[in-house]
Amino acid sequence: MTTKNKIKILILDDEKQFTEELSGFFQDSDFEAFEANTVAEGRRILNEQVIDLLILDVRLPGVNGLDVLKEVKVQYPAMEVIIISAHGDMDTVIKALRQGAFDYLRKPFRFIDIQIALERTQKYLQMHRKLKQMEEKNSLISKSLENKIDRQFIGVSPQIMEVFEQAMTSANYPDANVLITGESGTGKENIARIIHYSSARKDHIFSAVNSSAITETLLESEFFGHKKGSFTGAITDKMGYFEVCHKGTLFLDEIADMPLNLQAKILRATEEKVVTRVGDTIPIRTDFRIISATNHDIEERVERKNFRLDLLHRLNTLHIHIPPLRERPEDIKPLVEHFLEIFTTKLNKPEIHVAGGVFDVLRKYDFPGNVRELRNMTERAIMLCKGNVLGIEDFRVKSSKAEKVAPTDEEVNLKLNEIKMIRKALQNCKYNLQAAADALGIHRDALSRKLKKYNILVTRVEM
Ligand SMILES: Nc1ncnc2c1ncn2[C@@H]1O[C@H](COP(=O)(O)OP(=O)(O)OP(=O)(O)O)[C@@H](O)[C@H]1O
Ligand SMILES: [Mg+2]
Secondary structure, three states, X not given: OOHHHXXXXXXXXXXXXXXXXXXXXXXXXXXXXXXXXXXXXXXXXXXHOOOOEEEEEOOOOOXXXXXXXXXXXXXXXXXXXXXXXXXXXXXXXXXXXXXXXOEEEEEOOOHHHHHHHHHHHHHHHHHHHHHHHHHHHHHHHHHHHOOOOOOOOOOOOHHHHHHHHHHHHHHHOOOOOEEEEOOOOOOHHHHHHHHHHXXXXXXXXXXXXXXXXXXXXXHHHHHHOEOOOOOOOOOOOEOOHHHHOOOOEEEEEOHXXXXXXXXXXXXXXXXXXXXXXXXXXXXXXXXXEEEEEEOOOHHHHHHOOOOOHHHHHHHOOEEEEOOOHHHXXXXXXXXXXXXXXXXXXXXXXXXXXXXXXXXXXXXXXXXXXXXXXXXXXXXXXXXXXXXXXXXXHHHOXXXXXXXXXXXXXXXXXXXXXXXXXHHHHHHHOOOOHHHHHHHHOOOHHHHHHHHHHOOOOOOOOOO
């Protein structure tokens, strides 16, 4: 057994001779033993090592061993405890077992007693370890499964066929990073899954991570993992995304929003394919491929120094752009038919048809939410449909593009609110553009563009 796989035992007993003797017993075994003769020493070791089993003397001078047991069970819930009690102290034994001790040994004991107790514990601990590793993996898998694994690719337009070709090329180069761009709802994540499941990495994990959804303080530990005790809340060792995605694919969604300090670390990890967990020094080799996606103008982010150019170069070895749905109206009909099939089954509806003329109207609509919007629209239409034919009124689409581009009430409000906020910021900052941009939390150039867009005139007040 390698040192890494050994079960770690901490022996906490005030008699030095006893701890030494006992730890000697574990030499050349499947166990690695640590000794502590005071609670303080014990705590230090618990902090530094991932201890699997604590052998605890409950009769320590000056402290109540049962209190120590209670505390460590809260702090290290995965750790098992065997207590050592004095002969005839059955009361303590019962209390300890009730507080979560796994087993007990009565002093004086023979080594054979401890061997039997350990064999019992060992099997349990190994099982427990496996379970924990699986749980770690599963929590990430379930995250990526949240959106259901939807890997169907529908489309007949030359543009989407080209996207599909590029996806297949990307699948054939399983080590090349891929950047997918396209408006919201165009199917970026869908394509990322298709690439993964068509590549040599398909039997390993595909994990979708949206870094803008993780709090900034946790980002580093989520990506790189952490060592137990490296910060408050790090109660166990944890693998990060890079490590979990060994041999698989890490899908980085919305990369444009990634904080700059994390970008530097991600760049290094991608270049070296080596990560170090937070609070640890041991480098871990991991073989992952990154597929990233954004619906923002990433080049513009680079220009504004919000995104590192070197990282962009690393991420877009292969680049796939998915055109918006309005530029490929031929795809609307097959997509609607596909969604009809999905939702009639899911919603337990009879076969439903689409009335003549509906597709003509849909093809003229500009779909700001792209395929996702079409999918939601179809789902709603099926839910509300009384008979078995879907008319255009079920889709709630106005008949021409011109009408559709007319802003909705909400958009008007949003626009009016934005104008109001800009005017107020300008007033408050005495029409100093930089100060107003800072107050609004946007770049000065972005503010200038908005001023132009909304025809807001700026007359600087001379002081
Ligand atoms: N070509 C396609 N065939 C079948 N379904 C598709 C296709 N393109 C997109 N979809 C479906 O449309 C929905 C939105 O797709 P997806 O989540 O991949 O978009 P996205 O580009 O990642 O969006 P966002 O930018 O908002 O994250 C999903 O339900 C997806 O399955
Ligand atoms: Mg997405």
